[in-house]
Amino acid sequence: MNNLSPVIVGAGPAGIRAAATLIAAGLKPVVVDEAIKAGGQIYRQPPDGFTRPKSSLYGFESRKADRLHHLFEAIRPQIDYRPGTLVWNAGADHLDLMASDGAAASLGFSHLLLATGATDRVQPFDGWLTPGVFTLGAAQIALKFQGSILGPRIAFAGTGPLLYLVAYQYAKAGADVVGVFDTARFADKLAALPGLLHGIGHLAKGMYYVAWLRAHGVPMYGGIVPLRVEGEGRVQGFAWQGGGRTKRVDCDAVAFGLGLRSETQLADLLGCRFAYDDLNRAWLPERSLSGRTSLAHVYLAGDGAGIAGADAAELAGERAALALLEDAGHVADRRRIALLESRLKRIAKFRHGLERAFPLPPADWGGAALADDLVLCRCEAITAGSLRQAARDLGVTELNRLKALTRIGMGRCQGRICGAAATAILAAELQCAPKAVGRLRGQAPVKPLPVVTLGREDAA
Amino acid sequence: MSARRYDTAILGGGIVGASAALNLARSGLSVVLLERGFCGAGASGVNYGGVRRQGRPPEQIPLSLRAHAIWARLQDHIGIDGEYIRSGHLKLARSETEMASLLAYRDRIAGLGLKLELVSGNTLRDRFPMLGSAVVGASYCADDGHANPRLVSPAFARAAAKAGAEIREQTEVTAVERTGNGFMLQAGGDEIRAGYLLNCAGPGAGLATQAFGETVPLSSGYPCLGVTEPLPPLFAFNLGVEGGGVYARQVARGNVVFGGGKGYALDDRNCRPDMKALMQTLQDGTALLPALRQTHVIRFWSGVEAYMPDRNPVLGPSATTPGLLHGFGFSGAGFQIGPAAGAVLADLVRDGRTATPIEAFSIQRFTRTRQMAPAKSYS
């Protein structure tokens, strides 16, 4: 079985668990991760020389973070670990890599396990490009690892569990949190309660943050629509609509996010089959509970194929590694597999509850806030109006066509940020469901590549 | 279902088929165009956007000049400017041998109506200071340029529709046959009848050639392209290199579009660029344009293109079937001549002849050596 050359992309909870599982079966996987240190998004490790204790970095999660970091240290000698290395393209049997020093390399694989995780989901509204508007994730990273507070007066807007968590972390660190503005309604949370009870521990944590914020006098609003970020050149205020009225508040920064979105480009480049997922409101690579995809030898685990959180990521990483081993001829441990799958199903129920508690607002805010002159794509300076015009005047009925004619999705992010809004606008013009307008085709590179280093190729 | 009979049915909505549809519709003939995807979304919409005559073999120059005249009034013809600019085409030599080839090319096409200017030494450095030291000389064709294929090619189909052509997108032709007085096509669940059939299906042209027993060595190829993030204005001309290799142009927004090398097929309609080839391209490209080193590539892509072994298209009547006309196999260079190729096909339908010399593009060239069939001339 030594002729196997499995490669894992991502060293977050899913990737680390997967690596440990393959090692236990006697394999030596390659683990490639863009980050300098292992841990992924949630258990991201601070830079060297950083002294804040884990308990303050990871809060309730610090024991899990410790466990995963230790696990990684234990397996590290037995893996071929490539930190600081971006996988920027995926072909049928190889990956194209770029190390942080710019060295390019090609890496062959017999089996590929993608554990690429998720990033913040945002949605354009008036003023969203004003300097001083951050994603919730970026605000959290600034606090955790740069030890700096954005603000000092900061508004938290959007929805999802991270909204309350990061607001809590900021308030606790001494920031002046001017309010938490949730696009979801209190009624949504009540309706979601049965599903949420499947994850009673998480629920308790979430309620703790809300209770803490309330006890410390942080104003909280539900069912809002963000109207605009005020200020030229820097944030000066935040205006929203709630309870039929328009209100505003002074602030110096806005942290904004609508949950997470999966990083699916590698699966796309590989040619995995995708399906529209109503829960995540996104096209996601199809995967079975075992992590198998439409392609033999390609497996998916963790938030990279649908958001389910860190605990699920660990379980899914192990499960997908077991599928890989089984497909490679190893004897499968049926009881372990059954246990993992039943836990994954349980988390899926909780997730379902969470999505109901924090439903995504309509991608065009119900049409209210996407004015014709709103810039959706900052790289290419493309406005909402130009998309509407293309839909009307050029008879566009499909997203890639819209891309060809307006350049939406052709900038640095390749539509990862603007794609959802473009979809909503086109679907609204055509009065059809979002999935009916199709899916933006991705192209390599996954992230912009510096030309200066591309010519240099090191032996892989 | 559709009992309607058209004067002409066109298979394929690339720039060639759409241009033919536009010309025929403006002549008042009834036309239906069948496109399995969206018009101008194949090679015609994803190509590099080079609009150049320089470098074409002498037999393509008359067709290319006819196209040049169409490009000159593009806005009137298709309703948009398509970001077309006549910024010049500069073909670089990296050695004295390459410079000698550029000279030989100029001599070869002398008298065909294409003005080329050879530049080297200090004149080259003064006029084109952005070029790297690897460049020893160049041939400049002032009236060549570039355009945005994503906009131009679909606009040909829109203009055709406006002129009265019936454009059916997402309608795949699955079978074609000759009937008593014309053709019958199976397309998207419909039967379509027409007097003439234009085979403008690019890489899909084999459907009709096989159905009518033509001998033609058609293959697919996959040129690789990439684009950088926007840069300050660096060069306006369309850059090429003698002997092939890198090509590059900078668009008004500042992005540099570049190409070189060949990709590979995923299936008959989808392909991927070859990253090794593109890396090589970038390395060569930065030697020619050092300023490129300071930028990032934001996207690579490739497209499926129909190739002929002699790099000339098949353009003109079928060797086997009256009423069948071909226009395919543009071998990586059909964007510039596509508008004229469509006009030639329209001539042939409308008048039975064309003033543009197209003998060299006859489908019979692939059988002639064996069967010595006399070539039919439309010139």
Ligand SMILES: Cc1cc2nc3c(=O)[nH]c(=O)nc-3n(C[C@H](O)[C@H](O)[C@H](O)COP(=O)(O)OP(=O)(O)OC[C@H]3O[C@@H](n4cnc5c(N)ncnc54)[C@H](O)[C@@H]3O)c2cc1C
């Ligand atoms: C900003 C942010 C903050 C979060 N904060 C919390 C929180 O406080 N509490 C909580 O419960 N959950 C939080 N989450 C959610 C949590 O991070 C995820 O549920 C969990 O990390 C999923 O694990 P994973 O292994 O699937 O992916 P991740 O942990 O995201 O790991 C994926 C890894 O893959 C790497 N990668 C991705 N693409 C490539 C590529 N092309 N080449 C090389 N490497 C690549 C990434 O660098 C990353 O290290 C947060 C998420 C984000 C995005």
Ligand SMILES: Cc1cc2nc3c(=O)[nH]c(=O)nc-3n(C[C@H](O)[C@H](O)[C@H](O)COP(=O)(O)OP(=O)(O)OC[C@H]3O[C@@H](n4cnc5c(N)ncnc54)[C@H](O)[C@@H]3O)c2cc1C
């Ligand atoms: C990456 C790349 C770069 C290039 N760069 C340049 C350049 O810079 N300059 C230049 O002059 N040329 C260039 N070319 C070449 C140029 O793009 C082509 O020669 C030209 O577009 C060919 O046009 P077409 O109409 O013949 O073919 P296509 O654009 O391929 O159109 C054929 C159409 O037929 C349709 N079709 C096929 N089968 C069927 C069927 N059964 N039923 C219905 N529809 C069908 C297809 O969907 C397609 O839309 C490049 C090509 C590529 C791929």
